[in-house]
């Protein structure tokens with residue numbers, strides 16, 4: 001049978017019935033890119049992926065991959081490429097005793113959590129429960145409890161990969177260890193299709209508590225100074241995000257600052273102590289309102305971020321990693337705080353300091369603070385304006401940045417090179433490995449402008 005025949009109706013060439021809806025469905029963002037792949041393979045298993053790679057070789061097509069479609073730049077949708085869609089790889093198989101799970105790249109955060117939570121286990125999946133494991137883990141993966149658990153990719157113990165020439169290989173610490181090094185952080189620069197992730201999973205924290213405080217924008221400098229000042233001493237079990245937005249807080253007079261702090265603890269006492277610097281701080285008196293340590297049952301109840309990102313709306317997203325002090329960052333951010341273009345648009349100031357020691361892997365760049373800039377709108381006429389707002393404010397922060405986090409892969413919109421996302425050594429190794437594993441550059445790699 002021909003390669004096309006083997007794929008049957010799972011292969012859609014441009015112009016086929018179903019192609020356009022599959023092309024649009026490949027992108028979670030309501031804003032769809034104009035780019036048109038030559039064909040789309042709606043893969044159901046690893047054999048389909050192998051066949052797709054052989055077909056791409058036969059037709060001299062480049063290959064792109066898509067799992068959950070959350071890439072802001074829609075990095076998986078490329079002109080003229082064969083798009084291998086692995087969103088149907090949704091199996092989750094848990095070995096409770098070994099505390100491992102084998103998950104498909106199409107598994108969403110909410111899916112893995114609904115399997116693990118009843119078993120008293122968890123995996124630090126993305127803060128939006130609809131992000132899929134594929135792109136999340138490849139790009140590093142900063143999920144719940146990231147400062148204690150580290151990036152999700154650090155919990156990848158092995159991967160099953162279909163290579164550029166259509167071979168299926170396992171990569172781990174001892175087999176194909178260079179591929180294993182690359183898969184943990186290469187993001188859209190990876191040169192293979194991951195068909196399964198073998199993950200270490202973690203015992204669910206006994207106590208999860210949330211403190212949320214809504215502050216007026218007038219105290220922005222004070223808040224940023226405080227968060228920066230205590231970034232290292234903030235307990236590793238605390239995730240801290242400061243959202244500047246109008247939406248979540250429903251403020252009638254424009255944006256306010258919602259400081260969310262989340263403790264993943266082994267006891268109530270540990271949770272209280274960890275949240276104390278936020279709950280008992282003198283600054284707390286300046287909050288418009290606050291919740292001082294609400295218990296939640298599990299990750300599934302942490303819906304604050306989901307609420308910021310409903311499906312169907314249009315999004316532009318960029319980020320900056322910085323080691324600069326709040327004294328330098330606060331004035332640089334003030335123009336963005338003052339001009340957020342829609343109520344749902346937001347800026348998120350995240351304490352990234354204090355990752356646990358990480359293994360040697362492609363994910364290699366970090367900083368004390370991650371600043372995310374996000375515009376959210378629903379009218380296509382506003383696309384250019386909303387993208388410019390994000391791009392311009394991210395550019396304004398560049399003098400204070402050490403780089404960015406691949407999760408928003410904004411290379412294309414800001415004209416950045418991959419060296420903004422990796423240490424020089426890691427990027428050089430990644431390029432060498434790409435030439436080794438994919439000498440014909442069958443895979444499309446990063447989406448550059």
Ligand SMILES: Cc1cc2nc3c(=O)[nH]c(=O)nc-3n(C[C@H](O)[C@H](O)[C@H](O)COP(=O)(O)OP(=O)(O)OC[C@H]3O[C@@H](n4cnc5c(N)ncnc54)[C@H](O)[C@@H]3O)c2cc1C
Nearest residue numbers: 067068069070071076105127128132134135136142188194
């Ligand atoms: C609403 C929202 C919330 C987010 N929250 C977080 C968060 O909390 N933490 C965080 O770290 N990031 C977060 N992100 C960023 C997100 O992790 C990345 O955009 C990630 O790439 C999304 O994965 P995906 O599979 O859904 O995307 P896709 O667009 O499907 O994949 C992105 C790229 O990853 C590669 N890829 C995906 N699967 C495979 C595979 N199986 N084999 C080979 N390559 C593959 C491809 O190059 C693809 O272009 C968020 C994004 C959005 C839109």
